[in-house]
Ligand SMILES: Nc1nc2c(ncn2[C@@H]2O[C@H](COP(=O)(O)OP(=O)(O)OP(=O)(O)O)[C@@H](O)[C@H]2O)c(=O)[nH]1
């Protein structure tokens with residue numbers, strides 16, 4: 001998952017070979033890519049992790065080449081934008097070699113794809129991956145026979161442990177030398193192909209019937225409603241407990257005391273030795289001081305939650321739990337016109353909406369993509385905004401905190417149903433693939449958490465500093481009064497909030513959590529907290545989300561999403577204020 005969306009350009013120099021990494025979804029291509037290139041790309045245990053291509057450099061004994069990580073695809077007739085990327089790469093890139101990764105625990109389906117690839121007449125090396133999991137399941141494959149059947153080298157690999165990868169690299173150059181290949185008779189149609197696959201499987205694969213492992217039993221239990229639903233409730237509650245409780249602990253016990261007892265006096269002292277009180281002094285270390293809030297907000301308030309959220313999310317991703325959750329909620333989601341598989345990008349939206357929206361590329365219908373992207377932009381608070389909500393409400397009113405999240409769920413559901421009715425077309429029923437339940441690989445798990453947290457810090461700190469600086473200027477120069485006076489009827493009349501709440505609305509344009517954080521500095525009643533939080537929840541997708549919406553859909557759709565969330569924010573927030581005020585007057 002990455003918050004930047006620029007697609008790399010492929011540039012090949014003289015003498016370099018170009019290698020495509022292809023295969024069915026979720027077979028370990030991205031792990032192979034990371035290991036061979038040393039570049040960090042995200043790998044997760046579900047279909048559709050990679051939705052665009054990434055290019056990296058490889059070398060072997062002084063030879064150089066370019067390796068391209070491609071989204072997984074079930075067949076060469078693309079059914080989703082992600083698969084389209086893969087098929088286009090094959091058609092247009094003139095690769096010297098293809099490394100086709102096969103899942104040893106799922107050989108039949110993988111071989112079907114392998115045979116389809118052969119018609120391109122490009123040299124192929126097969127990496128028979130996940131052989132560790134296959135072994136646990138009692139599956140063994142005769143590598144030599146498979147290699148003869150496929151007319152190409154087959155290398156057994158365990159990508160997460162680097163096993164077999166050096167061999168793959170060596171073979172890549174050997175095969176690139178061969179300009180022509182001969183795969184013999186390539187099956188013409190699907191039926192012939194499946195028959196051929198069946199014959200190969202009979203020749204090369206042996207399955208020893210043994211008792212299912214504990215992980216396999218657990219994996220099954222998590223899908224069956226009777227055991228799966230209670231388990232999902234426990235898992236989600238546990239996840240919430242870790243993020244909310246853990247974040248609060250880290251913040252209250254470690255970060256805030258450090259900040260208030262050491263950092264703030266220290267920095268205020270330094271600044272006051274150079275500056276006397278005045279505008280610049282206040283912008284730096286005053287109420288909204290850049291050096292105070294610009295550090296406190298991202299590091300002490302938001303970071304603990306973002307960090308813990310990624311610890312939990314990455315675990316759910318790598319274990320293969322998310323597709324299991326998707327099966328359980330499938331019937332609920334069908335009601336709003338989307339398949340269960342879309343729960344994956346939706347859950348990712350609780351981290352950041354940008355990768356969530358990109359993740360919809362794995363979806364097979366444009367209608368579903370728009371529904372998921374809209375719902376995530378409208379009502380799913382990102383990890384940073386969740387941190388801000390907890391900071392604002394955790395101590396003052398847990399009830400409001402719970403209400404905000406219930407309202408968010410309700411809005412997702414209603415929003416989805418309305419869009420389902422509004423947008424023509426229907427979603428294709430597709431069987432969701434359930435991966436093996438895996439124990440996350442410790443090294444890649446930690447790396448992923450590190451990458452995501454680092455990315456958040458880089459992405460959040462600059463806008464946060466600028467935003468805080470802007471807020472300080474506006475507050476110190478009195479410009480806020482001018483703006484505040486202009487929209488007073490809305491802020492004070494309709495929403496019942498103090499004029500200073502306008503700062504949140506101005507900053508919220510930049511990032512979602514900035515719509516919430518300025519409220520911390522105000523003394524709000526419980527009702528005001530609720531109203532302000534609801535407005536902040538729906539308010540606007542942040543700038544980078546708007547950017548990705550424009551890129552992924554047409555600008556018209558991006559604008560429609562932006563404008564509707566904006567108006568809904570004021571409408572729903574105000575409605576809550578007016579209704580509660582009226583009811584309390586009547587009582
Ligand atoms: N046990 C084990 N796990 C593996 C191995 N190779 C990959 N994995 C895990 O399998 C999952 C899928 O890996 P990815 O690299 O994301 O798969 P992909 O083929 O890139 O998937 P898409 O991008 O969705 O097409 C991840 O959770 C990996 O950690 C392996 O050899 N053994």
Ligand SMILES: [Mg+2]
Nearest residue numbers: 029030049050
């Ligand atoms: Mg991938």
